[in-house]
Amino acid sequence: MLRTHTCGELTAKNIGEKVTLCGWIHDRRDLGGLIFLTLRDRYGKTQIILDPAKYPDAHKIAEKVRAEFVLKITGKVAQRAPGQEKSEQKTGEIEIAPEHLEILNRAKTPPFEIDADVKNEDLRLEFRYLDLRRERLQKNLQLRHEMTLTIRNFFDQEKFLDIETPILVKGTPEGSREYLVPSRVHPGKFYVLPQSPQQLKQLLMLAGYDKYFQVARCFRDEDLRGDRQPEFTQIDFEMSFVESEDVIDVTEKLFVELTKKHAGNVDWEKFLENGKMRRMTYRDAMEKYGSDKPDIRFELELHDLTEISKKCGFGVFENAEKVFGLCVPKSLGEFSRKKIEELESVAKQNGARGLAWYRIGEESGAVGKNTIEKFRAELKKEFDANDGDLILFGAGDFLHAVEPLGAVRLKLGDDLKLRKSNEWAYLWVVDFPMFEKKDDGTVAAQHHPFTSPLAADFEKLETSPLECRAQAYDIVLNGVELGGGSIRIHDPELQHKIFEIFGMSEKETQAKFGHLLSAFEFGCPPHGGCALGLDRIVMLFAGEPNIREVIAFPKNQVAADLMLGAPAPMPEKELDEQNIAVKILEK
Numbered sequence: 001m002l003r004t005h006t007c008g009e010l011t012a013k014n015i016g017e018k019v020t021l022c023g024w025i026h027d028r029r030d031l032g033g034l035i036f037l038t039l040r041d042r043y044g045k046t047q048i049i050l051d052p053a054k055y056p057d058a059h060k061i062a063e064k065v066r067a068e069f070v071l072k073i074t075g076k077v078a079q080r081a082p083g084q085e086k087s088e089q090k091t092g093e094i095e096i097a098p099e100h101l102e103i104l105n106r107a108k109t110p111p112f113e114i115d116a117d118v119k120n121e122d123l124r125l126e127f128r129y130l131d132l133r134r135e136r137l138q139k140n141l142q143l144r145h146e147m148t149l150t151i152r153n154f155f156d157q158e159k160f161l162d163i164e165t166p167i168l169v170k171g172t173p174e175g176s177r178e179y180l181v182p183s184r185v186h187p188g189k190f191y192v193l194p195q196s197p198q199q200l201k202q203l204l205m206l207a208g209y210d211k212y213f214q215v216a217r218c219f220r221d222e223d224l225r226g227d228r229q230p231e232f233t234q235i236d237f238e239m240s241f242v243e244s245e246d247v248i249d250v251t252e253k254l255f256v257e258l259t260k261k262h263a264g265n266v267d268w269e270k271f272l273e274n275g276k277m278r279r280m281t282y283r284d285a286m287e288k289y290g291s292d293k294p295d296i297r298f299e300l301e302l303h304d305l306t307e308i309s310k311k312c313g314f315g316v317f318e319n320a321e322k323v324f325g326l327c328v329p330k331s332l333g334e335f336s337r338k339k340i341e342e343l344e345s346v347a348k349q350n351g352a353r354g355l356a357w358y359r360i361g362e363e364s365g366a367v368g369k370n371t372i373e374k375f376r377a378e379l380k381k382e383f384d385a386n387d388g389d390l391i392l393f394g395a396g397d398f399l400h401a402v403e404p405l406g407a408v409r410l411k412l413g414d415d416l417k418l419r420k421s422n423e424w425a426y427l428w429v430v431d432f433p434m435f436e437k438k439d440d441g442t443v444a445a446q447h448h449p450f451t452s453p454l455a456a457d458f459e460k461l462e463t464s465p466l467e468c469r470a471q472a473y474d475i476v477l478n479g480v481e482l483g484g485g486s487i488r489i490h491d492p493e494l495q496h497k498i499f500e501i502f503g504m505s506e507k508e509t510q511a512k513f514g515h516l517l518s519a520f521e522f523g524c525p526p527h528g529g530c531a532l533g534l535d536r537i538v539m540l541f542a543g544e545p546n547i548r549e550v551i552a553f554p555k556n557q558v559a560a561d562l563m564l565g566a567p568a569p570m571p572e573k574e575l576d577e578q579n580i581a582v583k584i585l586e587k
Helices: 056-062 121-126 135-157 198-206 244-262 282-289 337-349 365-370 373-383 398-415 492-501 506-520 534-542 572-577
Strands: 018-031 034-041 044-050 070-079 094-105 180-182 190-192 211-219 231-240 278-281 302-304 322-328 357-359 390-396 426-430 435-437 443-445 472-477 480-487 527-533
Touching: 018 044, 018 094, 034 056, 034 070, 044 056, 044 070, 056 094, 135 211, 135 244, 135 534, 198 211, 198 231, 198 506, 198 527, 231 244, 231 534, 244 426, 244 472, 244 480, 244 527, 244 534, 278 282, 282 302, 282 398, 282 426, 302 398, 322 373, 322 398, 337 390, 337 398, 357 365, 390 398, 472 527, 480 534, 492 506, 527 534
Parallel strands: 044 094, 278 426
Antiparallel strands: 018 034, 018 070, 034 044, 070 094, 180 190, 211 231, 231 527, 302 322, 322 390, 357 390, 426 472, 435 443, 472 480, 480 527
């Protein structure tokens, strides 16, 4: 090794020892003879003091060094001068008086200061190798490493086997758009990158490996946002001979361990019920919070106003399938017209045509001016409201009535500082719909096509499939979905039935899923599992605003790698070898 110690290791116990350190120059201060350098590596920082009277050769070299030069320094550990100690640093009591200094590599002036708060994210991503030198990123990746180690150890203790699954797989419709990989050996045919190891882990259950887990790479070609990347890491696990409660129990135990070890000083146990994470059905979550991943740290629940709105005098409400309301007490703050317009903008961004409102005790706004007195009195009673309280409304079909209000509720939670960062509220959302109706009238899986319906709803598969509930469950933290899973279908006849509901012909079913259905005929055990987003989990534990801050080399918001310059055009020769002809279509 070129070094005897790291830059975060030496303390007063090492005073008098001769040591060698290697690292980057973090800063340089010339005090008219004495030169102070701060040497940095991922473990910490150590101060270097160069006195020309004692070590003229080292001082002469130090005059040439600048920020981010790579140095090797040999010298003795000394006590810092009285009053110069830094108690917040592990190395704050000592400094190195070098006898020998060697420049291992020079550096150009970086495009940004390493310890600066750089606002230009594209610049940071273009020079990600420099961005990764920053303490913030180093802490995040250290946390990610420690959490991943905890996860692996947890599953090992629970007798799960870590089994890798292929990256090049067959394309099957599971919900998201897939990345295609052309096959040179099989012209005109393609692999895809896996959205998840879903079918493969089910086949592992069929093969008899009753407890599987994997820290798996997954790929989805979908529009990005703060908590999404085109390639991401999933904590994937599956179990045989289990029911929903068994999978939920394992997942909950994992998060209890992660929270105790890595969350720091957060108040999370106050949200438990009888020592367990709270449960809420999908329907309750949507009706009370306008979201299937609700933040339950604060109140402001939605109320169903459909019945009292049927003869309210306001045509928008009377003609709506559903009407929901949200009451904001005056005690939480005053709301000007400008502020209400900001909330309306949020509602519109989430599918609403507008945001009706009514202030208790006033006849202002469309609702106050166009509704009968009886309706306004019933509103006051429904919310146990006081004069000056503000009621916001959502109207339309069920989702259009609740989802915009759910987004407005979160905006209010932020603006009114109701979402406290030191409070962590875990929640299980269960009993999701089995199916959803798409815009073209076809039926699709709410989660994925291998999810088993609740036994109580089996008969509805024939009569009213859209009313079927799934044996599915999501774990949520502070309004963020950490992951989810389900009990899977293990009966080939039931799986055939689900594909029929999707409108798939037998030929199409065999072409896409014949391998799975064939395998089911060789004795498939009941099984279920869960998939958790590692990037998203680390993001929350690190207190970061997006997952790019906890991934070493992420893509930007349009799925571009600014550092490597990907995606990039390919030479004609390589395209020819892959039997590919490129045709760019106008959108």
